[in-house]
Amino acid sequence: MEGLSPEQQALKGKITTSAIVWGAVAGIGVALLALWLLGSAGELARWLVTIILGPAAGYFTYRWRYSTGVAKAVCKKCGTAFGIREVSRLEQLLSSEQRKKVEQVKPATKIDAAVNRTVIWIEEKYEVTAVDECFKCHDRTERKWTVTREKDRAEVTA
Known part of the structure; x- marks a missing residue:
């Protein structure tokens, strides 16, 4: 696309880079999985399937x-390509809860006693509100979602 502003070029570059990274990860993952799953097949079939599936999955x-x-970066009002940028983000804490998980760890030898491993953390739930704005027409849209985060994770073995 010609005639894109520097901001639009930056957004396009960010989208392209993200797509390339995810494509490479998927391609390599599928290729390695195919190579492993076809371990008992003949060498030619194994490599042929791997060479076909890996790049196909990546692409x-x-x-x-x-x-x-690209679909997320097009302004719905004026249709400007790569025209959306996030202008503000607000995170509001909805809840905070203490969590605890106790699991028994098998002893290293039959002589040793079993040990309990306790993991303690705080689980916080946030509501995120983001406002996107078009570079050209300055139309604003609001997005909302919730996210859960762990904080202050500690592990105790007793």
């Missing part, structure tokens, strides 16, 4: 991620 993942990113 389709790249196209999917790029298309999704």
Whole structure:
């Protein structure tokens, strides 16, 4: 696309880079999985399937991620390509809860006693509100979602 502003070029570059990284990860993952799963097959079939499936998975993942990113970056009001940027984000704490998990660890030898491992953490739930704005028409849209985060994780073995 010609005639994109520096901000739009930066957004396009960010979307492209993300799509390339996810495509490479998917391609390598599928190729390694195919190589491992076809371990008992003949060498030619094993490598042929790996060489076909890995790049195919990488390409389709790249196209999917790029298309999704571009669709999110088009202004719904004026249609400006790569025209959406996030202008503000607010995170509001909804709840905070103390969590605890106790599991019994098998002893290293039959002589040793079993040990309890206790993991303690705080689980926080946030509501995130983001406001996106178009570079050209300055139309604003609001997105909301919730996210859960762990904090102050500690592990005690007794």
